[in-house]
Amino acid sequence: MMLKHNNCLCLITLLLASFQITFVYCEGWAWISGDKIVDQVSTYQYPGGRSGASTWHDVNVNLTWMFGGQGFSEFPSGKPHLLNDLWIFNFNPVTEAKEKMDYFVKLGPVVSTGNSQKEIKPWPGIRQHASMCGFSDSLILFGGLGENGTGLEDLWIFNLRDKTWRQMSKKGPSRRGHPGVWCFGSFMYIFGGLGEKGQILNDMWKLNMLTLEWTLLQPFSVDMELPFKADLPEGRNGPATWVSGGAFYMFGGNTASSFSYSMQLVEGLVSDMWRYFPCNSTWDRVKDPMITDNKKIHNHMDAEKDAGPTIPGPRIGAGSWVDSLGNLWLFGGAGSDASLATASKHSQVLSDIWRFNTKPKVWEFVGGSREGGKAGIYTNLGEETVDGLPGSRTEMMVFPGKSDKIYIFGGVGHDGRKVDGFLNDLWSLDVSSVMSYQYMISVLSLLLFLGVGIFLLIIGFVVGLSSREDKHHGLMNRLSYTAVRSGLGASGHQYKQLKTDSEFIM
Ligand SMILES: *[C@@H]1O[C@H](CO)[C@@H](O)[C@H](O)[C@H]1NC(C)=O
């Protein structure tokens, strides 16, 4: 009897939890700039459609640098090509008018195919998926994927003051693009990536951005079994990465050497989560109760079946950011969506939003569409609305904003007409609303549980009065008391969890 009652309370909690998702969705997305049609060319004030650009956010000046990618420059060639233009994104537009030119400033150069004004100044060549970090007044760019997917190994340093590039000749990691990248103080860490001939790499390197010295932390290994023997992450390209609480996190990516950006296979896509401690250079598999056997992650069908919707599906090219409480966020990418029915040999573009809480180490689906392949819903420019939704996409750029607001720019995926191509739309998402609503929900549920409890007490009292001889009235009263106590207990727990979260400010 009591168990049954607790189940009922659980159900109410679940119902409330599902409201939370709706709230997030309502308050979240706003389309604030760019086009709702794919494959737009650049203007001098606004970047054209693109994916796989490298970004670095400078917290000291609240600006994000964006370099290259694949997509459209200002030359209407009709076809996407690799880029090498450098932009600054500023979430505080210069003027109040919500126009394209407010958010981006172009630093150069023009990606040209045989133009008259020859660039005299040195400038990195065209590429996508390069590794980029910054420190003090320098921006560092390493490698990437050049023409025909060829891995690059050049190292460039951009002086933020005099706006010039210099190529460095320090010997470092082999040619590669799309590794896991972590910017950490004056260091850039990289793991794996796609090598010169498309091989999957599994070495780890550290670049000291002050001395420009590379350090090999973990050598490349051809032993395919080594990761499992030594409990190291498998080599991969395109994982999502985060820095939180002094540790590095890495989720998913592609582990198959048969990988090609154009073929969109799901074979080799993984959904494992790893943590790396830079203080003692050790990896630690972030244990997920759903995946205990290392080998299982190889088979995405297994991962889906076992983990169901409680962890994000295997994917590559997802967007990632960290909130003010140190939680890890994930958006979109290309991979498997939540429906097993659509699990096929081909990946889907995604638009789901997930949050990983680093303390209890759990994933939580927060919003967006669980189904892949969604068209964008572009509502009134600049307005946060119930209906707005960025189309499913991968290899988009994420720019941190003020407090817990983030910006998503471009990527390759579906536009408003569900046409596939290179996007240049700019969306904002305020996740601080998720946090405050979480608190509101616990207050709401407390009130609701109190209400239910009082209601049951009254019923119990009435029943007790009307049938004094009824042997069960004692039980009924006890039950009501339990209801009130459980109500308080459940809400109290939620509040406590929130408090634990806020203790974890990085
Ligand atoms: C960066 O943004 C934060 C939050 O809006 C603000 O407090 C800070 O003053 C800004 N810094 C600069 C250099 O603009």
Ligand SMILES: *[C@@H]1O[C@H](CO)[C@@H](O)[C@H](O)[C@H]1NC(C)=O
């Ligand atoms: C890329 O491939 C094309 C066609 O195969 C070839 O003409 C071109 O030289 C290649 N470019 C590079 C940089 O390898």
Ligand SMILES: *[C@@H]1O[C@H](CO)[C@@H](O)[C@H](O)[C@H]1NC(C)=O
């Ligand atoms: C490395 O450091 C982390 C964080 O301090 C710690 O939790 C972990 O146990 C350490 N690992 C080893 C192998 O010492």
